[in-house]
Amino acid sequence: VCSWPTHARRRCSSPSSSRSVVVWALWCTNPSTRHPLSHCPLWRSAWRQRVSTPPVATGDCGLPAPHPPSGQLLKGQPMTGTLDFYPALRLQRLGSVAVVQPVWESGEPLPALTVDLETGSLAASEHPHVTSDFVPCFGVLGMLRLEGGPALVVITGVSAAGIVREHLVLKVTSTKVLYDTSHKWSKSDKKLLKLLAAGVDPKQYGGSLYFSHAGDITLTAQRAERVAADPQTAAARAWQRADLDVTWNAALARPLLDAGLDAYVPPVFMGFVEQLNGLDFLGGGRQVSLGVTLIARRSRHRPGTRQWRRGADQQSHVANYVETEQIVSDGEGALLSSFVQARGSLPLLWSQTPCLKYKIPLRLAPPSASAPVFAGHADRMVEVHGAVTAINLANQGGREGVLSAAYVAAADAYAASRSGFRLVPFDFHAMCGATNYARLSVLWDELAPDFECYGAFTRDGASGAVAGRQRGVFRTNCVDTLDRTNVVQGLLGRKALEATLRALGV
Structure with a gap:
């Protein structure tokens, strides 16, 4: 849910774009209206401008080629991937296959993440999967491989926690665990599935999870500045820059990171984010x-x-x-x-x-x-x-x-x-x-x-x-x-x- 009304906004430059893009950032202390974040026209417009930057090269799967890895946090991992974030993500089930489909605001699809819930195979599909039966999605937390098959964890609800270093920070409000319901799961797997669902459910044990699709929010401002000042780490992917000590989905994300599908998985930290704006102070006659x-x-x-x-x-x-x-x-x-x-x-x-x-x-x-x-x-x-x-x-x-x-x-x-x-x-x-x-x-x-x-x-x-x-x-x-x-x-x-x-x- 977007907690800022559309009438209160400020003009700024997109900090994560390779070129200077002027966007409108929503900015208000006391919201008077709310609307679904995925349908926020200003928020999606800002990201649409950002992802419209054409890639200079493509990888083997047709996705934009990755930045050179820094090798500091995830040594030897194939950190291939695509754009940091898409304007909208759609979660679909096509038989035993779960599909996370990024889509432009115009409806044009982009390469989709496909997960076979029977075999556990992962891929970035060049062929679009577009149906009218979908659930809004805001990212993938990761995947757990069990004896009977995989369980995919996706983020299905968020609320805006604030803007930190000009990056929108989102709080996870709902999640969904996808698995093959037709499979006859063992008793131990059933317990693990139940534990996983409770562990990522914000209403149970998965509360206070935050992430950003654009900024290094797992890093403090000073550490983020150091990363940005080093050309090697500045060009690295989000998971290579993240502080893994506070990234709570590091283990769940491992199967997707190993498959080079990090672009669909934002680093998530557990903690607290609270922002107060419009605090007026007096001094020196001003x-x-x-x-x-x-x-x-x-x-x-x-x-x-x-x-x-x-x-x-x-x-x-x-x-x-x-x-x-x-x-x-x-x-x-x-x-x-x-x-x-x-x-x-x-x-x-x-x-x-x-x-x-x-x-x-x-x-x-x-x-x-x-x-x-x-x-x-x-x-x-x-x-x-x-x-x-x-x-x-x-x-x-x-x-x-x-x-x-x-x-x-x-x-x-x-x-x-x-x-x-x-x-x-x-x-x-x-x-x-x-x-x-x-x-x-x-x-x-x-x-x-x-x-x-x-x-x-x-x-x-x-x-x-x-x-x-x-x-x-x-x-x-x-x-x-x-x-x-x-x-x-x-x-x-x-x-x-x-x-x-x-x-x-x-």
Whole structure:
């Protein structure tokens, strides 16, 4: 559903086209009308102009030839494919074959994705499949191969979540799992099909899935700029540029990626996207209208609920790791600043399996076992973000104190041979109690020097040129990485917003 009325729009250049194309982008804070996104004339018109750019070469299957692969994320994969997105996709069933048919607004068909639900064969068909019996489709999540045959997962409903870096971000609102209903499925396959359907259903376990057909939305603004600045990665396909750590359909998409059919499968991340536009600020005798966007990207490694999922695994992935990006944009939607922070469970080998006891005991692995796991996690964060200030909000005494002491020991051991990771312990309960959040000033005094040093990714409002880069990240945790973490991340987000407003003179 398009949440912007057609009367409110702005003029901009299509950022993803190989040539300068002027398009109309829908832009409104308080929608007064809604209509199906697939039928939005402005949205489809913009993409129609984009895909009308003639390809300079074609591949063996008649599709436009792929860009040279970067080899950074999907080494050796045949990333052939076609245009990043079509104006409309139609999902059809022709016997045992599922067809995802892109169609121009004029009705002219384009090469279709065909999936044989009996054999699992995949192809990009040069012969159009056009029937009057179809269901609107917005992309393919992927395919799962079972013993009895394949199951294809498609996106059948979306809503507009916002415009991020001039790319439309969509939230998945409905999905459909297609399989051969005439086949006699085994008991185990039936369970897997039921689990798959629940896992991708936004009303059950598949909620909060987001994607964009045009932009690298799995990447933060700073990482996306680095990719765009490198000619090799800038020319790569979407799946080669995506951050696979937060791409939740990476495993489901593998059969289509291996077949070179990535163009039909957008990288999808799980998390949160919220955008507020038309926020007016006063300063220097003038009024400035800004927009604030919050994006949370949840790692696909080691997710789970508290107690059941704690600490790190042997691959140094920590439970419920999330990177949150706060974007401030001008009245035209152009990015002015991007501030990134992270949260995740304590990066040690520990567990807290629920039992009948009210106070669930903690189990902590020996330091020798946790040391390489901690080092792997810290190395990865330093490589991505440049420097890390880790804020541990767990209690410094009692049961949680055992964890906190082990965290300090691991950080000290890491610092003895490497740099870039600094641990700041702050006993939140002892310092702030239940409501005395004014005591957070003690923590802020400790963090302020690093905050000033790290800065944020910024662009010049007039030229759009990069004006500054974020040189480090704050990593916050408590035991559950929930309530206490929320408070401190809110503090850091507010400080980042205030810094941006000061830089703008408002």
